Amino acid sequence: MTDLILVVEDEPKLAALVQDYLHASGFRTEWLADGRQALERLRTGPMPAAVLLDVMLPGLDGLEVCRAVRVFSDVPILINSARVEELDRLLGLELGADDYVCKPFSPRELVARVKALLRRAQGRLAPVSLVQVGGGFGVDEAGQRVVWRDHALALTPVEFRLLRQLLQQPGRVFERGQLLDLIHEDFRDVSDRAVDSHIKNIRRKLAALPEDAARITSVYGVGYRLDLA
Incomplete structure (x- = not known):
């Protein structure tokens, strides 16, 4: 079974674009647009292979989701955001994110970074x-x-x-x-x-x-x- 990537993004067009590129690379995807829903999904559902997490989300922002997830899981997390200040990036890393890309980003680069995260995570099994x-x-x-x-x-x-x-x-x-x-x-x-x-x-x-x-x-x-x- 192909790896499942959880896409947490509140912009439907961007989420659809990212999912299209992930599908073309052989991944399955699941999309959620709300931070609180994403956290609940990660707490109770099957753990995805990786999480693509936007920062500016309704319900609960992505940084808080990242902080909460790190209490119970080391699932690879790639944060993406339009907030490009160094402080924001450092905060994401401090809260446990594995990678950080700034909007606008290349979907091809995003997929490449997901693959790199998964290669490093595969050894855990x-x-x-x-x-x-x-x-x-x-x-x-x-x-x-x-x-x-x-x-x-x-x-x-x-x-x-x-x-x-x-x-x-x-x-x-x-x-x-x-x-x-x-x-x-x-x-x-x-x-x-x-x-x-x-x-x-x-x-x-x-x-x-x-x-x-x-x-x-x-x-x-x-x-x-x-x-x-």
């Missing part, structure tokens, strides 16, 4: 093969997961790459520029603040572990260091 990296942490490269003991962290693809890098050399200070290179795969126009947003999310997820297993420390004017317990 592969058999688990953990590489132990110390402090009780293991990295599942195929599944793009980081596991501490029997706890798997719900990481976005970008968060996975950042945490994997930090775990490879605990105690080393990584410059922001080095970490920024790990984000460029997904975002063409990024800044140091994007790194800060993702690190903030990773810190929150590490803090949710039963013990103080690891801590990411800011090194003023340089970057970040991960310390194991």
